Amino acid sequence: MSMNERYEPQSIESRWQKRWAEARTFAAGRRPEAEKRYVLEMFPYPSGAMHMGHARVYTIGDVLARFLRMRGHDVLHPIGFDALGLPAENAAMKDGKHPAERTRENTISFREEMKSLGYSFDWDREIVTSDPEYYRWNQWFFVKMLEKGIVYRRQGKANWCTGCLTVIANEQVLESDGEQRCERCGSPVVEKVIPEWAFRITAYAEALPSPGRPRRSRSSRPASTRSTAARMSSSRRSTPSSRASRDPSGRPRSAPSSSACARPTPRSARGRGRRRRASSPVPRR
Numbered sequence: 001m002s003m004n005e006r007y008e009p010q011s012i013e014s015r016w017q018k019r020w021a022e023a024r025t026f027a028a029g030r031r032p033e034a035e036k037r038y039v040l041e042m043f044p045y046p047s048g049a050m051h052m053g054h055a056r057v058y059t060i061g062d063v064l065a066r067f068l069r070m071r072g073h074d075v076l077h078p079i080g081f082d083a084l085g086l087p088a089e090n091a092a093m094k095d096g097k098h099p100a101e102r103t104r105e106n107t108i109s110f111r112e113e114m115k116s117l118g119y120s121f122d123w124d125r126e127i128v129t130s131d132p133e134y135y136r137w138n139q140w141f142f143v144k145m146l147e148k149g150i151v152y153r154r155q156g157k158a159n160w161c162t163g164c165l166t167v168i169a170n171e172q173v174l175e176s177d178g179e180q181r182c183e184r185c186g187s188p189v190v191e192k193v194i195p196e197w198a199f200r201i202t203a204y205a206e207a208l209p210s211p212g213r214p215r216r217s218r219s220s221r222p223a224s225t226r227s228t229a230a231r232m233s234s235s236r237r238s239t240p241s242s243r244a245s246r247d248p249s250g251r252p253r254s255a256p257s258s259s260a261c262a263r264p265t266p267r268s269a270r271g272r273g274r275r276r277r278a279s280s281p282v283p284r285r
Protein backbone atom coordinates (compact mmCIF):
# COMPACT_ATOMS: atom_id res chain seq x y z
CA MET A 1 0.00 0.00 0.00
CA SER A 2 1.79 3.06 -1.22
CA MET A 3 -0.80 5.53 -0.08
CA ASN A 4 -0.73 7.29 3.22
CA GLU A 5 -1.98 4.66 5.64
CA ARG A 6 -3.40 7.09 8.12
CA TYR A 7 -7.13 7.52 8.06
CA GLU A 8 -7.74 11.17 7.32
CA PRO A 9 -11.45 11.89 7.63
CA GLN A 10 -11.20 15.46 6.35
CA SER A 11 -10.10 14.35 2.92
CA ILE A 12 -11.65 10.89 2.65
CA GLU A 13 -15.10 11.58 4.07
CA SER A 14 -15.71 14.89 2.39
CA ARG A 15 -14.74 13.37 -0.96
CA TRP A 16 -17.31 10.59 -0.58
CA GLN A 17 -19.96 12.86 0.83
CA LYS A 18 -19.61 15.10 -2.19
CA ARG A 19 -19.96 12.13 -4.45
CA TRP A 20 -23.05 10.85 -2.63
CA ALA A 21 -24.64 14.27 -2.93
CA GLU A 22 -23.90 14.54 -6.66
CA ALA A 23 -25.22 11.06 -7.35
CA ARG A 24 -28.23 11.46 -5.03
CA THR A 25 -27.18 8.11 -3.63
CA PHE A 26 -29.64 8.17 -0.74
CA ALA A 27 -32.68 9.53 -2.52
CA ALA A 28 -35.77 7.38 -2.09
CA GLY A 29 -37.36 5.87 -5.17
CA ARG A 30 -34.18 4.77 -6.87
CA ARG A 31 -35.21 1.13 -6.73
CA PRO A 32 -38.80 1.17 -7.96
CA GLU A 33 -39.03 -2.61 -8.02
CA ALA A 34 -37.70 -3.14 -4.51
CA GLU A 35 -39.64 -3.50 -1.31
CA LYS A 36 -40.00 -0.19 0.42
CA ARG A 37 -38.80 0.70 3.88
CA TYR A 38 -39.25 3.87 5.86
CA VAL A 39 -36.74 4.90 8.50
CA LEU A 40 -37.55 8.00 10.47
CA GLU A 41 -35.79 9.52 13.41
CA MET A 42 -37.34 12.42 15.22
CA PHE A 43 -36.37 15.70 13.65
CA PRO A 44 -33.73 17.70 15.49
CA TYR A 45 -34.72 20.77 17.28
CA PRO A 46 -32.10 23.34 16.39
CA SER A 47 -32.25 25.63 19.40
CA GLY A 48 -28.52 25.24 19.83
CA ALA A 49 -25.56 23.38 18.44
CA MET A 50 -25.62 19.72 17.60
CA HIS A 51 -24.41 17.54 20.45
CA MET A 52 -23.62 13.90 21.13
CA GLY A 53 -27.25 13.09 21.97
CA HIS A 54 -28.14 13.99 18.41
CA ALA A 55 -25.17 12.12 16.98
CA ARG A 56 -26.26 9.00 18.83
CA VAL A 57 -29.86 9.12 17.67
CA TYR A 58 -29.05 9.76 14.02
CA THR A 59 -26.23 7.27 13.92
CA ILE A 60 -28.52 4.50 15.15
CA GLY A 61 -31.14 5.38 12.53
CA ASP A 62 -28.53 5.67 9.84
CA VAL A 63 -27.14 2.23 10.59
CA LEU A 64 -30.63 0.81 10.11
CA ALA A 65 -31.22 2.73 6.89
CA ARG A 66 -27.90 1.59 5.45
CA PHE A 67 -28.50 -1.97 6.54
CA LEU A 68 -31.86 -2.01 4.76
CA ARG A 69 -30.35 -0.56 1.60
CA MET A 70 -27.71 -3.24 1.65
CA ARG A 71 -30.51 -5.78 1.87
CA GLY A 72 -31.86 -4.39 -1.39
CA HIS A 73 -34.72 -2.27 -0.12
CA ASP A 74 -35.79 1.08 -1.43
CA VAL A 75 -35.40 3.15 1.70
CA LEU A 76 -37.02 6.44 2.51
CA HIS A 77 -34.87 8.09 5.17
CA PRO A 78 -35.98 11.68 5.42
CA ILE A 79 -34.84 14.51 7.63
CA GLY A 80 -36.08 17.92 8.67
CA PHE A 81 -35.90 20.51 11.41
CA ASP A 82 -38.51 21.16 13.99
CA ALA A 83 -37.83 24.47 15.65
CA LEU A 84 -40.96 26.28 16.81
CA GLY A 85 -41.10 26.68 20.54
CA LEU A 86 -39.67 27.86 23.77
CA PRO A 87 -36.09 26.54 23.67
CA ALA A 88 -35.52 28.43 20.42
CA GLU A 89 -37.04 31.56 21.95
CA ASN A 90 -34.95 31.25 25.10
CA ALA A 91 -31.78 30.67 23.09
CA ALA A 92 -32.57 33.70 20.96
CA MET A 93 -33.23 35.90 23.98
CA LYS A 94 -29.97 34.79 25.53
CA ASP A 95 -28.12 35.80 22.38
CA GLY A 96 -30.14 38.96 21.88
CA LYS A 97 -31.32 37.83 18.46
CA HIS A 98 -34.66 37.29 16.80
CA PRO A 99 -35.74 33.63 17.11
CA ALA A 100 -36.21 33.36 13.34
CA GLU A 101 -32.68 34.52 12.73
CA ARG A 102 -31.16 32.39 15.49
CA THR A 103 -33.06 29.32 14.32
CA ARG A 104 -31.99 29.85 10.74
CA GLU A 105 -28.35 29.99 11.83
CA ASN A 106 -28.72 26.92 13.98
CA THR A 107 -30.42 25.02 11.20
CA ILE A 108 -27.61 25.84 8.79
CA SER A 109 -24.95 24.65 11.21
CA PHE A 110 -26.98 21.56 12.08
CA ARG A 111 -27.34 20.67 8.44
CA GLU A 112 -23.62 21.07 7.84
CA GLU A 113 -22.73 18.95 10.81
CA MET A 114 -25.16 16.23 9.85
CA LYS A 115 -23.74 16.19 6.36
CA SER A 116 -20.21 15.99 7.71
CA LEU A 117 -21.24 12.95 9.73
CA GLY A 118 -22.21 11.27 6.47
CA TYR A 119 -25.77 10.36 7.38
CA SER A 120 -27.64 8.79 4.51
CA PHE A 121 -30.63 11.12 4.52
CA ASP A 122 -32.71 11.92 1.50
CA TRP A 123 -31.95 15.64 1.62
CA ASP A 124 -34.30 16.29 -1.29
CA ARG A 125 -37.16 15.82 1.16
CA GLU A 126 -35.95 18.06 3.93
CA ILE A 127 -38.66 20.07 5.65
CA VAL A 128 -38.37 22.88 8.15
CA THR A 129 -41.47 23.08 10.31
CA SER A 130 -40.78 26.67 11.32
CA ASP A 131 -40.91 27.72 7.68
CA PRO A 132 -44.16 29.59 7.00
CA GLU A 133 -44.50 27.64 3.75
CA TYR A 134 -44.70 24.51 5.86
CA TYR A 135 -46.76 25.56 8.85
CA ARG A 136 -49.38 27.36 6.84
CA TRP A 137 -50.72 23.87 6.19
CA ASN A 138 -50.75 23.02 9.90
CA GLN A 139 -52.74 26.18 10.38
CA TRP A 140 -55.05 25.27 7.51
CA PHE A 141 -55.74 21.85 9.04
CA PHE A 142 -56.29 23.41 12.43
CA VAL A 143 -58.84 25.88 11.09
CA LYS A 144 -60.64 23.06 9.29
CA MET A 145 -60.80 21.05 12.50
CA LEU A 146 -62.03 24.09 14.38
CA GLU A 147 -64.78 24.60 11.81
CA LYS A 148 -65.85 20.99 12.18
CA GLY A 149 -65.85 21.14 15.99
CA ILE A 150 -63.08 18.57 16.27
CA VAL A 151 -60.94 21.13 18.10
CA TYR A 152 -62.32 23.15 20.97
CA ARG A 153 -61.24 25.41 23.78
CA ARG A 154 -61.38 24.49 27.44
CA GLN A 155 -59.69 25.12 30.77
CA GLY A 156 -57.06 22.64 31.90
CA LYS A 157 -54.47 22.23 34.63
CA ALA A 158 -50.82 22.54 33.73
CA ASN A 159 -47.37 22.68 35.31
CA TRP A 160 -46.48 26.36 35.57
CA CYS A 161 -42.90 27.43 36.17
CA THR A 162 -42.78 30.55 38.30
CA GLY A 163 -39.38 31.41 36.84
CA CYS A 164 -39.80 30.75 33.12
CA LEU A 165 -43.41 31.97 33.25
CA THR A 166 -44.46 29.18 30.92
CA VAL A 167 -46.04 25.78 31.02
CA ILE A 168 -43.51 22.99 31.27
CA ALA A 169 -43.79 19.28 30.52
CA ASN A 170 -44.05 16.54 33.13
CA GLU A 171 -40.55 15.50 32.21
CA GLN A 172 -39.26 18.92 33.17
CA VAL A 173 -40.68 18.87 36.67
CA LEU A 174 -38.17 17.61 39.22
CA GLU A 175 -39.17 16.64 42.70
CA SER A 176 -36.77 17.04 45.57
CA ASP A 177 -37.57 17.16 49.29
CA GLY A 178 -41.26 17.27 48.53
CA GLU A 179 -40.86 20.34 46.34
CA GLN A 180 -41.44 20.53 42.64
CA ARG A 181 -38.97 22.52 40.66
CA CYS A 182 -38.30 23.42 37.06
CA GLU A 183 -35.57 21.40 35.42
CA ARG A 184 -34.42 24.40 33.41
CA CYS A 185 -34.28 27.18 35.99
CA GLY A 186 -34.86 25.54 39.37
CA SER A 187 -37.85 27.76 40.24
CA PRO A 188 -40.87 26.30 42.03
CA VAL A 189 -43.50 24.73 39.79
CA VAL A 190 -47.16 25.25 40.59
CA GLU A 191 -50.35 23.89 39.16
CA LYS A 192 -52.20 26.46 37.12
CA VAL A 193 -55.46 26.41 35.26
CA ILE A 194 -55.06 27.81 31.78
CA PRO A 195 -57.08 27.83 28.59
CA GLU A 196 -56.07 25.09 26.21
CA TRP A 197 -57.10 23.47 22.97
CA ALA A 198 -58.47 19.94 22.98
CA PHE A 199 -59.17 17.47 20.18
CA ARG A 200 -62.43 15.60 20.23
CA ILE A 201 -60.79 12.36 19.12
CA THR A 202 -62.94 10.04 21.19
CA ALA A 203 -65.79 11.03 18.91
CA TYR A 204 -64.06 8.79 16.39
CA ALA A 205 -63.22 5.92 18.72
CA GLU A 206 -65.98 3.77 17.32
CA ALA A 207 -64.83 4.36 13.78
CA LEU A 208 -61.29 3.19 14.46
CA PRO A 209 -60.39 -0.44 14.01
CA SER A 210 -59.02 -2.31 17.00
CA PRO A 211 -57.77 -5.87 17.42
CA GLY A 212 -60.65 -8.29 17.32
CA ARG A 213 -63.08 -5.71 16.08
CA PRO A 214 -63.87 -5.32 12.41
CA ARG A 215 -63.44 -1.92 10.83
CA ARG A 216 -66.69 -0.09 10.53
CA SER A 217 -67.85 1.26 7.26
CA ARG A 218 -66.77 4.75 6.41
CA SER A 219 -70.28 6.02 6.41
CA SER A 220 -70.79 5.26 10.10
CA ARG A 221 -71.18 8.35 12.20
CA PRO A 222 -69.08 8.95 15.28
CA ALA A 223 -71.17 7.76 18.19
CA SER A 224 -69.58 9.55 21.07
CA THR A 225 -68.97 13.21 21.57
CA ARG A 226 -66.97 12.92 24.72
CA SER A 227 -63.91 15.00 24.93
CA THR A 228 -60.49 13.57 24.74
CA ALA A 229 -57.53 13.09 26.96
CA ALA A 230 -55.21 13.87 24.11
CA ARG A 231 -54.89 17.58 24.36
CA MET A 232 -53.10 20.41 22.84
CA SER A 233 -52.59 23.24 25.21
CA SER A 234 -53.21 26.77 24.19
CA SER A 235 -51.39 28.88 21.68
CA ARG A 236 -47.98 30.01 22.76
CA ARG A 237 -48.09 28.26 26.09
CA SER A 238 -48.52 24.93 24.46
CA THR A 239 -45.17 25.18 22.86
CA PRO A 240 -42.93 24.36 25.79
CA SER A 241 -44.91 21.37 26.93
CA SER A 242 -45.36 19.85 23.55
CA ARG A 243 -41.94 20.70 22.29
CA ALA A 244 -40.23 19.61 25.42
CA SER A 245 -41.08 16.03 24.69
CA ARG A 246 -39.47 16.10 21.29
CA ASP A 247 -35.81 16.83 21.72
CA PRO A 248 -33.54 14.23 20.13
CA SER A 249 -31.47 14.33 23.27
CA GLY A 250 -34.21 12.78 25.27
CA ARG A 251 -37.79 13.00 24.29
CA PRO A 252 -40.36 10.56 23.10
CA ARG A 253 -42.39 11.58 20.13
CA SER A 254 -45.04 10.11 17.98
CA ALA A 255 -44.15 9.46 14.39
CA PRO A 256 -45.74 7.99 11.33
CA SER A 257 -45.90 4.24 11.59
CA SER A 258 -43.47 2.38 9.47
CA SER A 259 -42.20 -1.07 8.97
CA ALA A 260 -38.69 -0.09 9.85
CA CYS A 261 -38.88 2.91 12.00
CA ALA A 262 -35.93 4.01 14.06
CA ARG A 263 -37.14 6.05 16.93
CA PRO A 264 -34.75 5.77 19.79
CA THR A 265 -36.01 7.62 22.82
CA PRO A 266 -33.01 8.24 25.00
CA ARG A 267 -33.56 9.77 28.37
CA SER A 268 -32.47 13.24 29.11
CA ALA A 269 -29.01 13.25 30.54
CA ARG A 270 -29.89 16.23 32.67
CA GLY A 271 -32.74 14.50 34.38
CA ARG A 272 -31.08 11.18 34.85
CA GLY A 273 -31.05 9.85 38.33
CA ARG A 274 -33.37 12.49 39.71
CA ARG A 275 -36.88 11.77 40.62
CA ARG A 276 -39.61 12.86 38.31
CA ARG A 277 -43.03 13.90 39.21
CA ALA A 278 -45.18 10.83 38.92
CA SER A 279 -48.39 12.32 37.70
CA SER A 280 -49.10 15.68 36.31
CA PRO A 281 -51.87 17.43 34.48
CA VAL A 282 -49.78 18.41 31.49
CA PRO A 283 -50.56 16.02 28.70
CA ARG A 284 -47.86 14.02 27.05
CA ARG A 285 -47.72 13.73 23.37
Ligand SMILES: [Zn+2]
Pocket residue numbers: 161162163164165182183184185186187
Ligand atom coordinates in the same frame (compact mmCIF):
# COMPACT_ATOMS: atom_id res chain seq x y z
ZN1 LIG B 1 -38.28 27.40 34.84
